[in-house]
Amino acid sequence: MKRRTKILERLYDGDNKLKLLDQRYLPRWIVFLIDTFIGGLSFFLVYLLLTVTPIKFLPVLPIFIQGCIIVSINIVFFFVFKTYSGIIRHATITDITKLVFSSVFTCGTLFVFNSSYEFFVGEQIFINTSLVFYALLSFAFLLLFRITVKEIYHFLRDVVSNKAKKNVVIIGVDDTTISLGAVIAKESLFPFNLKGFVSKNKDAKKLKILGKPVIPFTNSYAETLAPLEIDGVLLISESFPRKVRNQIVDDCISQDIEVFNVPNLEKLNTKEDIKDQIKPIEIEDLLEREEIRTDxxxxxxxxxxxxxxxxxxxxxxxxxxxxxxxxxxxxxxxxxxxxxxxxxxxxxxxxxxxxxxxxxxxxxxxxxxxxxxxxxxxxxxxxxxxxxxxxxxxxxxxxxxxxxxxxxxxxxxxxxxxxxxxxxxxxxxxxxxxxxxxxxxxxxxxxxxxxxxxxxxxxxxxxxxxxxxxxxxxxxxxxxxxxxxxxxxxxxxxxxxxxxxxxxxxxxxxxxxxxxxxxxxxxxxxxxxxxxxxxxxxxxxxxxxxxxxxxxxxxxxxxxxxxxxxxxxxxxxxxxxxxxxxxxxxxxxxxxxxxxxxxxxxxxxxxxxxxxxxxxxxxxxxxxxxxxxxxxxxxxxxxxxxxxxxxxxxxxxxx
CATH class of the missing domain: 3.40.50.720 (NAD(P)-binding Rossmann-like Domain)
Structure with a gap:
């Protein structure tokens, strides 16, 4: 009873709010039980499929016992390859490979067992068709389970995080700003929702970059940004002369739009560096003058x-x-x-x-x-x-x-x-x-x-x-x-x-x-x-x-x-x-x-x-x-x- 209460407390906080997104990962024992259930479900579906075909199960053992043996062998290989050990929402090709090995070795082991039994006794326990169908179906469902969990997690995370994200545009269109946009669009950890790029190229109106529109500059940044309903702009300040940078900031301030200063991406090595260093622009950034050259x-x-x-x-x-x-x-x-x-x-x-x-x-x-x-x-x-x-x-x-x-x-x-x-x-x-x-x-x-x-x-x-x-x-x-x-x-x-x-x-x-x-x-x-x-x-x-x-x-x-x-x-x-x-x-x-x-x-x-x-x-x-x-x-x-x-x-x- 106490254990059940603890499980419920981890998933629900008593205030009409699911805590699924707060979990570090789905517990291994739950993954194992779900995989076992998928194994049993897969055998049941194989049974239903074969009953409407001329292919019939062999009568040596009852159908239920056959299913238990097949699923049990599969469970053994769950343990051997630790298919339950990965974090589902971060499943990679390695985790998929483990599932492949588990299904192949399960099917292979049953083939060997079936052939050995026939060699010594003179008859088979399983029909080989059922073993192949089981391996394919169980692998498909195990893979589908992991994909579903991963996609649901990312969907829920994006829904929740987008509520707190700021809608932003990036000022300028060049290799650096496009790279910045790519990082922000792909990494959900960034507190920004990219809405597009602002370009002074008048012919860029019909263009899209990374699936986002290119917004042509009009007479001023204030006029350009006013109808966009955005919260902020991202500005790689080193790319602009001080006078232009100050004008952009003044125009944004007049529209209650926040300005974020982005460092030169060439000076950074990781996405974490970029995330940590994208900060609201400060007065020091506006007072800095052109770079001094020393000998x-x-x-x-x-x-x-x-x-x-x-x-x-x-x-x-x-x-x-x-x-x-x-x-x-x-x-x-x-x-x-x-x-x-x-x-x-x-x-x-x-x-x-x-x-x-x-x-x-x-x-x-x-x-x-x-x-x-x-x-x-x-x-x-x-x-x-x-x-x-x-x-x-x-x-x-x-x-x-x-x-x-x-x-x-x-x-x-x-x-x-x-x-x-x-x-x-x-x-x-x-x-x-x-x-x-x-x-x-x-x-x-x-x-x-x-x-x-x-x-x-x-x-x-x-x-x-x-x-x-x-x-x-x-x-x-x-x-x-x-x-x-x-x-x-x-x-x-x-x-x-x-x-x-x-x-x-x-x-x-x-x-x-x-x-x-x-x-x-x-x-x-x-x-x-x-x-x-x-x-x-x-x-x-x-x-x-x-x-x-x-x-x-x-x-x-x-x-x-x-x-x-x-x-x-x-x-x-x-x-x-x-x-x-x-x-x-x-x-x-x-x-x-x-x-x-x-x-x-x-x-x-x-x-x-x-x-x-x-x-x-x-x-x-x-x-x-x-x-x-x-x-x-x-x-x-x-x-x-x-x-x-x-x-x-x-x-x-x-x-």
Whole structure:
């Protein structure tokens, strides 16, 4: 009774719902019983067929006993060939072969038994015709049973899954999109129901691909997609220029159609890869620009077999620099950072993804000269990529002394050791906020730039000091896009500091590619600036991110204006202003026309600034920064008062 109850519970959940599709597979004992029943049914049908023919069963044994013997022999071969062991809904040619062997061996064994009995006794038990009919009928019914179960399972699964599937079309008609359509059409695991392809070929209206219609493009994607009653589109974004990709997304958003980004199929190996990587398109996919081309031969020649130090190596930029350096076969990469957890996570990740990569992590603070001295004595560095810095504007505005310790003192320490150890090249990562700075962070980075640039003309300096400067990077820690995503996930509101605020964006891999490339180009003393493309209005960015998440701005998720934060600019400076830059052989890299300051003067001012920072007197620190960087004008900050007063009071002059 209990066993029967358990069987029923597995097939029925008590809520008027069959659980057949929830079963992992039909139990073997049930398959065996059904096969046995099919054997008995097959013999009964043979008996009925022969009774209406002149062929009669032999009277040696009763018909029932003959049937039991034949079915029993068949059952033996069910066990021998394990015909019941396969999963019926996934039956293959191997399972069919087992059925063939079972039927053939059953028939053969009965022939041998029948002939032997005739040889010794002088008469047969079975007529050979009945044995042949039984073998054919039993095999046909066993095969039909398996085909029926398989087809019913797939039919029910498709009926159930299609209710949850999204009706989609694929944008574009070429070999790649057709391959994608073939995978989706054949694999029911994909959550999509393919309705067709959209093509700009006007003559494609009567065409069908994979049995699906080709829909000709009209005047816009919005007009083309509106009458189709679809839930989404699949877009292989790499196949479209950024402008076209953005237009497709805008048109789809206007029709409440979801856009799914599909990776290039050539980069994937399995259907599981494709399924896992077809995801709703994200804002990063829309802000990415055309692929950057770097001179891999030059980079390989420059970095191969070198010992390289990456400071801030666990951060967004530093860790990506490390990952890109891997492909150029360095001798050793030392990854230095003071963030213990991030450094540990990077170490685990690199060991997993690049087991042959020779690297070591060092936990250290670049403002600690003694610790740096030990590290520089331990390794024979050829190149330094200096990405360590404090970068969060409001936080640094409240803690100016920390910006001095890390952004300035840390840079000075590394420069001193680079010169002392005759390191070939020193590449510093700077920021667009150093251009006409309006906050302490930007001003501190500008001072670091000035110090690094001024070193180049000093006597006995063999190190090439190179500075790279760019704007915001997508997805870096603390950047606006991850912040907006978290706010949207919480249901809003999304907070924007000003309705007119704009920013330049670049992807982390793109920025790091340009850092490595610029490092190979510099002869020393240059400040390289990167082409950041077109600026993005943050309000537009917030609205589009909300729509891409399936919500309506201001209705489902509100957007609040919070006001500019301390030290925050409304507009970032144009880094690629042709009046302020010189071109290089790389179209996205230019040289800033900034005259390097006198090293003796900058050194004295920096030393004074560092001494003041140890006293933790914020106004005096910022006053000195303003003296060093005359263009530093505070915005929305308590230090703005220093711009209208005497930049540095008498106490500072006498310090």
């Amino acid at each position: 891999d031969n030059l980079l390989k020649e420059d970095l191969s077999n070198k010992t390289i130090l990456v400071t801030g190596g666990a951060g967004s930029i530093g860790s990506e620099i490390v990952r890109q350096i891997v492909q150029y076969n360095p001798k050793l990469v030392v990854i230095l950072d003071q963030a213990e957890s991030a450094l540990h996570e990077l170490e685990l990740s690199l060991k997993l993804t690049n087991p042959d990569f020779n690297f070591i992590t060092e936990l250290a603070d670049i403002s600690n000269m003694y610790r740096l001295h030990l590290i520089f004595n331990k390794y024979d560095f050829n190149i330094i990529y200096h990405a360590a810095a404090y970068k969060h504007v409001p936080l640094i505005e409240r803690n100016p002394h920390e910006a001095i310790y890390v952004n300035i003192l840390g840079t000075v320490n590394l420069c001193i050791l680079a010169i002392k150890k005759r390191i070939s090249r020193f590449v510093m990562v700077s920021t667009d906020k150093a251009v006409n700075p309006t906050n302490v962070m930007g001003a501190s980075k500008r001072v670091a730039e000035m110090y690094v640039q001024s070193l180049q003309d000093e006597q006995e300096v063999e190190t090439r000091f190179i500075t790279t400067r760019f704007g915001n990077v997508l997805g870096s820690s603390g950047s606006v896009i991850p912040h907006f995503k978290k706010q949207i996930e919480r249901g809003g509101p999304v907070t924007v500091t000003h309705k007119d605020i704009i920013r330049y964006f670049m992807t982390i891999p793109e920025a790091c590619q340009l850092v490595l490339q610029a490092g190979t180009m510099g002869s020393g003393g240059e400040i390289f600036v990167f082409d950041m493309g077109e600026p993005v209005k943050i309000m537009d960015l917030a609205e589009k991110m909300i729509r891409l998440s399936g919500y309506r701005p201001y209705d489902d998720i509100d957007i609040e204006i919070t006001g500019l934060r301390p030290g925050e600019k409304l507009y970032e400076e144009l880094l690629n202003d042709v009046a302020q830059t010189l071109p290089t052989h790389h179209p996205k890299i230019m040289i800033s026309k900034v005259k390097p300051p006198d090293f003796t003067e900058i050194k004295q001012e920096v030393e004074k600034l560092i001494r003041v920072a140890t006293k933790n007197e914020d106004d005096k620190i910022v006053g000195l920064l303003k003296k060093l960087v005359p263009e530093f004008k505070s915005e929305n900050s308590k230090f703005r008062v220093l711009d209208v007063e005497t930049p540095v009071d008498k106490e500072l002059e006498d310090f």
